[in-house]
Amino acid sequence: MRRISTIIMAIALGIFCFSVSSLPAIGDKNSAPNTHITPYYIENSAKDTGSPNIVTAVLADYRGFDTLEETTVMFLAGLTTVLVLSAEKKEHNTKKHHKNSGQEMEKTTETMPEAAKVEKEAEKR
Amino acid sequence: MRKPFGGVVLDSAFRVIVPFTIIYGIYVLTHGEFSPGGGFQAGALLAVGVVLARLVQGENAKFNIKGTHAVMLAGLGAFLYAFTGILPMFFGGNFLEYSYLPVHLHETAEIHAFGILMIEIGVTLTVMMTIIDIMDVLVKKGDSDE
Structure with missing residues (x-):
């Protein structure tokens, strides 16, 4: 059980790191929320x-x-x-x-x- | 923590600090619309007053809220928020649509401000009482461990 949850958390961390890199920069004028x-x-x-x-x-x-x-x-x-x-x-x-x-x-x-x-x-x- | 921490210094500091903290908390709550602030911060400030009273003056502090009462009041705060949301639904609006609140004010913006104040009070109650709750139960746990 513990091993499974560790694996799931590792995968989630990987997805998190990957998706953070594709976020718009802070203060970007042309990003979707700012327009x-x-x-x-x-x-x-x-x-x-x-x-x-x-x-x-x-x-x-x-x-x-x-x-x-x-x-x-x-x-x-x-x-x-x-x-x-x-x-x-x-x-x-x-x-x-x-x-x-x-x-x-x-x-x-x-x-x-x-x-x-x-x-x-x-x-x- | 049946015995208070109090000494001469703490008692007098308590008398100076707590009224200011509470007045500032109420200020932050009521001015949340106009200046930085709002329910969450006001709740934390108001809770500090009660927590300090409990720490300095012990269990028999005059300015004290017991754990069971705090749980009930925290629920009441969450209820107040939800109630403010549901109320416009009886008067033809959507959930949390403040302009349909049954208040007699001339401008729509004023009714919005009233609705915001209502939910801020709800948030303040919940935050304040949750902090007091946790403090109370930790203090009781410490007592039983001694």
Whole structure:
């Protein structure tokens, strides 16, 4: 499994390096984005969006959907981090529990995610 | 981190720095349309205030947001963004088409600005609360490891 993923990553890296070399140079006047969409933003963004800041106009108005995804991804990444870290912590606490006071343990079982509970029960069987 | 880091120096520095950070964060948020800035930067700045309060004054800091509340508020921010997108669909527009927002403003551009402000608030909430979330859970993990 590990070898396969390494090979896939190596291939992806090769494709990446190859495609970077064919990108237009930064600041190239004749590249596709600089001849079509950039002049349009510069000319019309203030009139269209009422925002004198072109960056904000593009970020929040023309490309609003993209920013929505960005926000969702950030929220989900934070949620995942919290879930992963706190799940590890709870396992640690349950091992410790037999020696320590039971107060903290009660709290952890209350907030334990359903999936973890089901897993625990399955282990017992 | 049940015990705060605070000392005389940190406490007084905290009192000076945090109000400025938060006011600057709100400024960056509300002026995102006119000057460099916007939701992501404002969220990071506002989160710094809460994180500093937590570090300096410990768990009982007055200016504190708990992890569970932070998760809920982060979701609320993402919801606010999506809601601003969906709302114009009920009034004859497309997804995220701000000119169809049900707000009584004279110019279309002003309604656009209002829509942008709404989604910036959503982004700010999500970024700020996500940072606080991660800080909170790391602090709790550190406590349980001790």
